Each structure stands twice: as C-alpha cells, then as structure tokens.
Amino acid sequence: MKYLLILLLPFTMFSQNFNSEMSRYGKLGDNKLNRRNVLKDVVCSRYYHKDYVYSVIDGKKTLIKFDAYSDMMEPKFGPGYLPYSNKLKLLLDQNETWIAFNNKWFRLIFEDKELTYLLKPTVEYVKAKKAEEGYGGNEPAKFVMKERYYVLENGILKKLKKKEVKKLGLLKILSK
Numbered sequence: 399m400k401y402l403l404i405l406l407l408p409f410t411m412f413s414q415n416f417n418s419e420m421s422r423y424g425k426l427g428d429n430k431l432n433r434r435n436v437l438k439d440v441v442c443s444r445y446y447h448k449d450y451v452y453s454v455i456d457g458k459k460t461l462i463k464f465d466a467y468s469d470m471m472e473p474k475f476g477p478g479y480l481p482y483s484n485k486l487k488l489l490l491d492q493n494e495t496w497i498a499f500n501n502k503w504f505r506l507i508f509e510d511k512e513l514t515y516l517l518k519p520t521v522e523y524v525k526a527k528k529a530e531e532g533y534g535g536n537e538p539a540k541f542v543m544k545e546r547y548y549v550l551e552n553g554i555l556k557k558l559k560k561k562e563v564k565k566l567g568l569l570k571i572l573s574k
Contacts, residue, residue, distance in 0.1 A: 440523070440538070440539045440540060440541055441538050441539070441540040441541070442540045442541040442542070442543070443521075443541060444465055444466060444467035444468075444521045444541045445463050445464065445465055445466065445472075446463070446464040446465075446466045446505075446519045446543070447463035447464055447490075449463070450462060450463050450474050451463060451490045451491035451494070452490070452491055452492075453471075453488050453489060453490045453491070454489070455473075455479070455488070460473050460474075461473060461474040461475075462474070462479075462488075462490065464496070464503060464519070465478065466519045466520055466521040466543065467520075467521040467523070467541065469481070469502055469503055469520075470503075471488060471496070471503060480501070481498030481499070481501050481502055481503045482498070482501065483498060484498055484499050484500070485498075486498035497516070499516075499550065499555065500555065502518065503518075504516035504517065504518050504548065505517040505518075505519070507547075507568055507571055507572060508571060512551060512552065513549055513550070513551050514549065514550040514551075515547070515548070515549055515550075515558075515566070515568060516547070516548045516549070516550060516555075517545055517546075517547055517548075517568075517572065518545070518546045518547075518548060519543060519544070519545050520543075520544050520545075520546065521541045521542065521543050521544070522541070522542050522544060523539065523540075523541060524539060524540050524541075524542055525539055526538050526539040547562075547563045547568055
C-alpha cells in the first residue's frame with residue numbers, strides 16, 4: 399500500500415496543478431496572452447462609429463461600422479471588408495462617404511475640383527501600466543483614437559498639418 403501511494407503521488411500533484419490552471423484560464427491551451435483575454439479589459443473602443451450604421455453593399459442593405467484598429471469595414475454579420483481597390487466607395491448612413499486608397503479606408507470630407515480632403519482615423523493600442531509608487535493607481539490598457547487629415551491631389555496623398563486643417567475648416571465640416 400505504501401508503495402502504491404509513492405507511485406500515485408506525482409500523478410495527484412500533476413492533476414491538482416492541471417485543475418487549478420484549468421479554472422484560472424478557462425480551457426486547456428488558453429494562456430494570459432490570448433488575444434481575447436488581452437482585449438477583454440481594454441478601455442475605450444477600437445471602432446470609429448459608436449453603433450452600426452446602414453450601407454448598401456452588392457445591392458444589399460447591411461449594418462456596418464469602421465474598425466480603426468484593423469482598418470476594416472466590419473459588418474454586423476459576416477467577414478469584414480478590406481480596401482483592396484482604389485475604386486471602392488461606401489456610403490454609410492446616407493451622409494458619410496468612405497473611399498479606399500492604397501489599401502486603406504479614408505473618410506471623404508469634401509472634394510474640390512482637383513483636391514480631395516480625407517480623414518484617416520486610426521486606433522493605437524496602449525498597454526496597461528502598473529503604478530510606479532504605492533500612491534497612484536494602475537492604468538488599464540486602452541485604445542487611443544488618432545485622426546489624421548490628408549489631401550489627395552493627382553493620385554498623391556499628402557498629410558496636412560494642424561494649422562492647415564484649422565485654416566481650411568475641416569473640423570467644422572465634420573461636425574455638421
């Protein structure tokens with residue numbers, strides 16, 4: 399009997415460790431760096447639109463929103479739409495036009511004879527930070543939205559400076 403216990407001891411220790419890992423991380427194979435676990439506790443949104451908006455794609459009315467983190471138009475059901483051609487245009491919610499250029503989605507602000515003014519929303523992932531001292535709190539991971547403005551002239555995309563954006567009144571046009 400004593401020898402049987404000595405033989406079974408390593409197996410019982412392994413099964414306890416195995417069970418605790420299962421309860422902590424869900425199913426076997428999950429780890430702390432699993433994408434779903436990492437993005438679950440992130441503050442703010444990766445989407446440009448708060449809610450899904452209507453668009454017509456291939457003759458069908460579809461609910462869609464822009465995922466600024468992965469640069470993809472994401473429908474409520476089905477796979478996302480990548481900007482694979484410079485001829486793609488989407489009209490969202492009857493007031494927002496999005497165009498594809500150089501395999502990226504841009505929101506069309508307005509067109510003027512030879513110039514096209516565009517907005518490129520991007521989202522950056524900022525890792526969580528632990529408090530350096532005992533007085534401050536930890537900062538959770540978050541998505542930070544950044545908006546960059548461009549002008550498209552004769553097939554060349556040029557980034558606009560903040561002063562140019564204010565001078566042209568692009569922010570006022572977007573807020574309407």
